[in-house]
Amino acid sequence: MNYMLWLSAGLFLVALFTSKNRTRTRKSALIGAGTIFIYMLLSAFYIISNYFTGEGINDAVIFHLRYGLEGSGFGDYYLIIGIGFGLLIASLALSIFYYRLVKNDVFEHHQKLKYALSLSALALSLVFHPTVRFLGESALKAIGIENPLSLQYRFSDYYQDPVLTPLSEEHPNLVYIFAESFEETYFDETLFPSLVTDLRAIREQSITFTQIKQALGTSWTIAGMTAVQCGIPLVTPSANAHSPQGNSMSKMSTFYSGAVCMSDMLHKEGYKLIYRSGSPLEFAGVDKLYRTHHFDDIKGIKELKPLLTHSSYQTPWGLYDDTLLGLAMNDFKKLSKSKQKFAMFLSTMDTHHPYGHVSKSCKTQKYQDGSNSMLNAVACSDELIAKFIKQIGESPYGKNTIIVVASDHLAMHNMAIETLMKGERRNQLMIIDPRSSSAQTVDKAGTTLDIGATLLPFLGYKATLGLGRDLLGEEESLEASLDAFDKILSAWSKELSRFWEFPKIEQELVLDTTKNNLKIGKTLYKFPILLRLSENLEVSPFFEVKLKFFETAKLFGYLHDYHANDAFLWVDKCSRLSALEPESNVSAKGKYCYALGKLGAEISLENLNAPKKLSLEVLNQTLTLPYEDEKALIRRENLMKIEEK
Known part of the structure; x- marks a missing residue:
């Protein structure tokens, strides 16, 4: 675990043991108990995040918190979820114990040295805490530094x-x-002897890249896919006046709509684009990524399940790989017979952390003694993928098909992580070109950002693609040519977030009650939604996100923090909006209402009983409304009453 967390914990214990000497009242005891509770929550958040990522709190954690976890394999995580609740209860219990212990322990003489030591240790424990450091760095980005x-x-x-x-x-x-x-x-024989055998044999006729590192913003599935398709890492927009907020991006209708990706270019060249996955398409916005970027045929477990003989044969994450690859093989044959150019992308699931899942059709159900479920799954996946590749190669269409096998990202915390950490962690990338008669090993350093630019020449095109570089060309990758590449990518987060291309309102805005969405130009947003309107009518969207085990703050929480002069449009349940203006005539029984105005100025509040159009004139008039801070204060109090309800 991160040594900074241990250092922070040690300093916090010093602060805890010396704080008794400055706890002279019930109030100070209560403050101390609250501090313990907050510190424990920060630590629990880090520990749980580290369990999932192996890297503590990173962009993957923030992305999924903002996007939502609908469709994830919660069945594999009941243990860590239980541990999380246990840590929450332990935090509360420790806080109460501390309060009861010291509330009556009144000291008559103030000990300045112990006071200074306690306060300094507490401050340093927070400074060194990895969660605080991550949140601090995020805050600096958010305020535009x-x-x-x-x-x-x-x-x-x-x-x-x-x-x-x-x-x-x-x-x-x-x-x-x-x-x-x-x-x-996993191919390292010194770490995993005879684990990967079938794919190793296929490598003898393939082009293998051995130095594909993992760049910032590419370390989870949707991010790895984005890196390959678009040549840029995945960043989530930060919450500030200049960069829109994506706290639950699952409500957005597009994904990186400002980026031009490999699939967009292949679409223009006449390629039919197909995506198949055993998991729900909605998870992390995979469906929106592919639909935004011109995929014609997208299917996940919901769409593929009617084709199954045994519908119950699945893992917590979705379909087993033998099912997915079997269905994909049928699609491959049909597509090849059509004689239209196509690019089919598949996403396997059996080797998903933390445990992995072994398909029933695997001849080898166990690796060595079978005690490591993840390695059993890797051995099975090796067999299934290799079999799928051979089927394509032996088909009448194999000579006209380029096959790529690549990891979407490095393995996260799983049953084999301790052994993996002993090796040189690299992503897998293998390109199988039937026109090539000899194998090739490429040791040139790169990242998954370079895969698209490297792959396209095999399809008969030279390409430039974002931050990617052709690893078979003369130019070095940015990973190789720039020192501290990850830090540079982090510094570019503002530029990268612009690829989300949140719209500017340039025509009337439509509130569609038949589909429960708001339309700005061609972009759709689901209700409920809160829009902050800038001076030139650029929008910053805020959404709610519902997780299966807990729920984030509602939209009124975000609105509460708006400045008195911030113009906004809020579409939500009428029962919430009516509390914003208690004397309004809206019916609290209506399903949706909208509020347009400013916290410190006039607010138009109406029921949405039918589709509603808001003209540019009305929106611009809202921007010029005079405001009063005192009026905003009253409105914020009303917003707090919504929460109480």
Whole structure:
């Protein structure tokens, strides 16, 4: 675990043991108990995040908290969920114990040395706490403080506009397999002897890249897919006046709509684009990524389940890989017979952390003594993927098909993590070109950001693609040419967040009660929603996010923190909005209402009994409303009453 957490915990214990000497009243005892509770919560959040990621709190954690966890395999995490609740109860119990212990322990003489020691230790424990440090760095980004690296390394100097240039008239089909967490390290014979055998044999006829590192913003599935498709890492918009908030991006209708990706370019070249996954498409916005970027045919477990012989044969994450690959093989044959160019992307699930799942059709159900469920799953996945590749190669269409096997990201915390950590962690990337007669091993350093630019020449195109570089070309990757590449990517978060392309209102805004969504141009947002309107009518959207075991703050919590002069549009349940203006005539029994105005000025509050259009004139008039801080104060009190209800 992060040594900074241990250092912080040690300092906190010093503060705890010396704080008794300055706890002279019930009030100070209560403050001390509250501090303990908050510290324990911060630590619990870090410990649980670290269990999932192996890297503590990172962008993957923040993304999924903002996007929501609908569709994730909660069945694999009941233990850690139980531990999380246990830590919460322990935090509360420790706080109460501390309060009762010291509330009556009154000291008559103030001990200045112990007071200074306690206060200093407490401050340092928070400074060194990894959760506080992460939140602090995020806050600096949110308020728009420029990272010096963004000035030293200008994003525009390194980002290459996506352009596709034909190299020949030969454009084969593509089958790309995102092998869940199946990283290069599993091929290491010194760590995992005879674990991966079937794919190793296929490598003897393939191009293998052995130095594909993991860049910032690419360490979870949707982020790894984005890196491959678009050549840029996945960042979530931060909450500030200049950059919209994505606290529950599952309510958005598009995904990185400002980016031009590999699939967008292949679509223009006449390729039919297909995606197959055994998991729910809604999880993390996978469906929106592919639909936004011109995929024609997208199917996950919901769409594939009617094709199953045994519908109950699935894991907590979705379909077993033998089922998925069997269905994908049928699709491959149909697509190949159509003679239309196509690119099919598959996402396997059996090697998903923490335990992995073994398909029944695997001949080898166990690795060694079978005690490690994850390694059993890796051995099975090796067999299934290799079998799938051989079926394509032996088919009449194999000679016209490029196959890629690549990990979507490095393995997170799983049953084999201790052994994995002993190796040189790298992502797997293997390209199988039937036109090539010899194998090739490429040791050139790169990241998953480079995969798209490296792959497209195999399809007959030379390409520039964002931050990616062709690893078979002469130019070095940014990973190889830039020191501290991850820190530079972090410094570019503001530029990268612009690819979300939150819209500016340039025509009337439509509130559609038939579909319960708000439409700005071509962009749709689901109700409920809160929009902050800037001076030029650029919007910052705020959403609610519901998780299966807990729930984030409601929209009125975000609105409570608005400035008195911030114009907003809030669409929500009438029972909530009516409390904002208690004397309004809206019916609290209505399903949805909308409020347009400012906290410190006039607010228009109406029921949405039918579709409603808000003109540019009305919206611009809202921006000019005079405001009063005192009126905003009253409104904030009304918002707090909503929470009480």
